[in-house]
Amino acid sequence: MPDRQGKKELYFKIKITMAKFEEGLYYSESHEYVRVEGDFGYIGISDFAQNALGNVVYVDMPEVDDDVEAGEEFGAVESVKAASDLNSPVSGTVVEVNEALEDTPELINKDAFANWMIKVELSDKAELDNLMDAKAYEEFCKNQAH
Numbered sequence: 082m083p084d085r086q087g088k089k090e091l092y093f094k095i096k097i098t099m100a101k102f103e104e105g106l107y108y109s110e111s112h113e114y115v116r117v118e119g120d121f122g123y124i125g126i127s128d129f130a131q132n133a134l135g136n137v138v139y140v141d142m143p144e145v146d147d148d149v150e151a152g153e154e155f156g157a158v159e160s161v162k163a164a165s166d167l168n169s170p171v172s173g174t175v176v177e178v179n180e181a182l183e184d185t186p187e188l189i190n191k192d193a194f195a196n197w198m199i200k201v202e203l204s205d206k207a208e209l210d211n212l213m214d215a216k217a218y219e220e221f222c223k224n225q226a227h
Contacts, residue, residue, distance in 0.1 A: 100129040100222065103194050107209050108218035109152075109170040116197065117209065122171050123197035124149075126158060129222050131193040134160040140182045140189070141167075142198055147175045149201055151208045156198070158189070171208045173201035 106114045112130035115122040131137065139159040149155045149169040156167040177200035181188060188196040213221060 100127070100132050101194070102128070102215040102219040102222075104215045106194070106215065107170060107212035108215070108221075109168065109212055110221065111166075111168040111170075113168060113170050114194070115170045115209070115212070116194075117203070117206075120203055121176065122173065122201050122203050124155075124169060124171070124199050124201060125197040126167070126189065126193055127218070128193045129218075130165075131189050134158065134165060135162040135190075136160055137186045137189045140186045140198060142178050142182070143175050145175050145178060149173060149175060149199070151205075151211070158186075167198070169201075170212055171201065171203055172205055173203045175199050176202050 103114070106116050108114050108127060112127045112133075113124055114127050115124050126134075137158055137160050141157040141159075143149065143155050147155075149172060151169055151172045153169055154166045155169045158165050158167060179196065179198055179200075182196065182198060
């Protein structure tokens with residue numbers, strides 16, 4: 082029978098195995114991603130993060146025309162288990178908010194990558210160099226389990 086630490090490690094191995102790490106995205110250490118299309122970035126939480134949170138029940142997002150700064154809080158996500166601040170992986174101006182999440186925040190649990198939270202006009206693409214690709218992020222998540 083595994084000890085408590087062994088159970089914790091097994092739990093994280095299962096979580097990481099179940100999580101999807103989508104190629105072509107940029108990931109932050111606080112588990113947000115950004116999908117870049119031209120001068121715009123679509124920001125959401127990773128599949129690993131939504132798995133860890135459990136059933137998402139509320140998403141607090143900024144307003145259109147608000148500015149976000151890389152590494153700074155822009156909102157929060159709440160689940161039946163916990164609440165977590167959202168930190169922007171990049172700087173820019175919010176040009177769109179995913180309004181579907183206001184009424185059905187559980188869409189994040191169905192597909193975290195398809196259900197981004199905010200779309201921003203990027204102010205400094207060089208900030209992307211500070212983020213991880215899918216492979217590096219997967220390794221980061223594995224190391225978090227230890």
